[in-house]
Amino acid sequence: MKKSRISLLFGILLTVVGCVKQGEEAKQPNIVFIMSDDHAYQAISAYGHGLNKTPNIDRIADEGAVFTHGYVTNSICAPSRAVMLTGKHSFVNGKVDNLQEFDWNQDNFAKQLQKAGYQTAMIGKIHIDGLPQGFDYSNVLPGQGQYYNPDFIENGEKKRYEGYCTQITTDIALDWLKNKRQQDKPFLMLYHQKAPHRTWMPEKKYLDLFDDTTFTPPANFFDEYENRPVAAEHEMGIFEHMDLVYDLKMLDEEGEIEGKYRGAAQNMYNRMNDEQRAAWDAHYKPLIEEFKSLKPKGKDLALWKFNRYMRDYLATIQSVDDGVGEVLDYLDEAGLAENTIVVYTSDQGFYLGEHGWFDKRFMYEESFRTPILMRYPKEIKPGTVVDELIQNLDFAPTFLDYANTPIPEDIQGESFRKVVSGETEDWRDAIYYTYYEYPGEHNVQRHNGIRTDRYKLIHFYYDSDTWELYDLQEDPTEMNNLYNDPAYIDIQKEMHKKFIEVREKYGDSDELDKENLERFLKKKNIQY
Structure with a gap:
């Protein structure tokens, strides 16, 4: 009788422990x-x-x-x-x-x-x-x-x-x-x-963090966009479009440094309290004077802007x-x-x-x-x-x-x-991309496309009909558009087929593109 009671109690204990463990797993x-x-x-x-x-x-x-x-x-x-x-x-x-x-x-x-x-x-x-x-x-x-x-x-x-x-x-x-x-x-x-x-x-404590670091720009920093005409139309270049005053903090009191968005930069500066502004001035005013003294131009200016950008960004x-x-x-x-x-x-x-x-x-x-x-x-x-x-x-x-x-x-x-x-390991073999905000800031045309593990197909549209194809294994920095390369004609056909399949899978279409474009242009009061 005693042995049976012990066995019963042990069984109940195992059941309770099992339930607790199962509950923990289901939490x-x-x-x-x-x-x-x-x-x-x-x-x-x-x-x-x-x-x-x-x-x-x-x-x-x-x-x-x-x-x-x-x-x-x-x-x-x-x-x-x-x-x-x-x-x-x-x-x-x-x-x-x-x-x-x-x-x-x-x-x-x-x-x-x-x-x-x-x-x-x-x-x-x-x-x-x-x-x-x-x-x-x-x-x-x-x-x-x-x-x-x-x-x-x-x-x-x-x-x-x-x-x-x-x-x-x-x-x-x-x-x-x-x-x-x-x-x-x-x-x-x-x-x-x-x-x-x-x-x-940057936060006050990190204003000087990268002051002693000179960054080496990417190998394609001076890209000339050969065979990529849409990329050449961009308005997001560090050299050409990054604002000295707004982006790079060269807000000089004299107003000698040209900046398209000086008013916006001044508003951000004015938002600071006295303590914040004092730390900001201690960091940026010497940089402003140094810039005025150097007066960099051409490639020197491009590299100067790149380093100022990287220091603040990081x-x-x-x-x-x-x-x-x-x-x-x-x-x-x-x-x-x-x-x-x-x-x-x-x-x-x-x-x-x-x-x-x-x-x-x-x-x-x-x-x-x-x-x-x-x-x-x-x-x-x-x-x-x-x-x-x-x-x-x-x-x-x-x-x-x-x-x-x-x-x-x-x-x-x-x-x-x-x-x-x-x-x-069962997973998709392609992903789909869309971008719609054009005409707009930075002048990046509307486009869509797909990427597989190795290849990428991009279609730019609106006021162009431009296709780009990249072999990411051979060209990871996407400098060589292979769309019209005879050696890749079979890959081009396969990617077009996959592009159509993926669009259909997610329910996208040229008609939807047109509807989204019309809504966008209406918002911007642009005649279509």
Whole structure:
């Protein structure tokens, strides 16, 4: 009798332990989705380009995964973010450019997670007008936001914060994590930084960080755009178009240095308080005098601008990296790291002198490609490298998959959960890209295209009908357009066939292109 009782008690104990263990495995993960603005993958040290050091962002890769082929569907701020939220291409979710309105009433993955019991927050930059839907708490920058003493809109109420935007955004995020969320619920936090968006205004402590560094420009910095006529029409050249006063801070009191956007630069300067302005002047006034003394011209001016740009751009990233470290440290200290998915990405890539450019928009690699780093100790092995073609289209279904929440049928992205865990190698063989904001700033023509693991086909249209084909294995910097090369005629035909297949798969068409163009031109009061 005694033995039977012991056996019964032991059986009950095993059942209880099994249930607890099963409950732990089924526990929904928290999600911290970190997005910066215009952060080039070249400027994250985990990608190995040697421009700067980002130890905290690198922690995510070291303790999880780095994605070598992360891409966007549309390389411009607001449309990229709309794709991220909805899991649908721009021509489906309606936000094809920065001018068109975004319909917050449509579904997004945060709304789905709310239904699944998550508490949700959006903090920082979203660059989409209207009160964010799907979030229990929002505290976001209006529009592009300001680097110094920025305004935020907290749950619909606008207020100004004293300090530096990157640190303020981090402080708001940590305050929500520590004090505002319900501790017994799984959470989703979108933690989105303004930096390193133009005009690359560094934090006080990092103003001098790269003063002693001279950067070597990319090999194609003085690109002459042979056989790439659309690229030649750009207005985003560091030498020709980067504004000395607005972009490079050469705001001299005498007004001797020419700047197209001097008024905007003055407004940003005036926004600072006395302490901030004193630190700013101590750093930039000697540079202004040095520039006046040097009076660089031609290639010397191009290289001077490139180095000033790189120093400021990379300095703003250092503050972003600090913020990532603070959030990761909190997750560790609070015992949340094991059950929290952390993703770091950008809304698109950026040119750091490649082809002589800054900005984004083109389907060439540096702006089409975006950094993606991801940590989730329960499923992702440290040091994982993901080489598959992943897009921002895929974030929404992936997060829903991890949360064990049904993925709506109209989502066009795919969950890469099993790809990153190594459970499957079955994945797409091509990705699709669209860009619509033309005529517009930087003069990048409308285009669409596809990329496979090796080749890229681009079609520029509107007031041209130009095709480009690249062999990325032989020509990773995209200097040699092979579209009319007889040696690649079979590849050209295969890529055209794939282009048609992918467009049909996602529901894009020439008719949709025309409708989007007409809406865009109407917004700009341009006759079609």
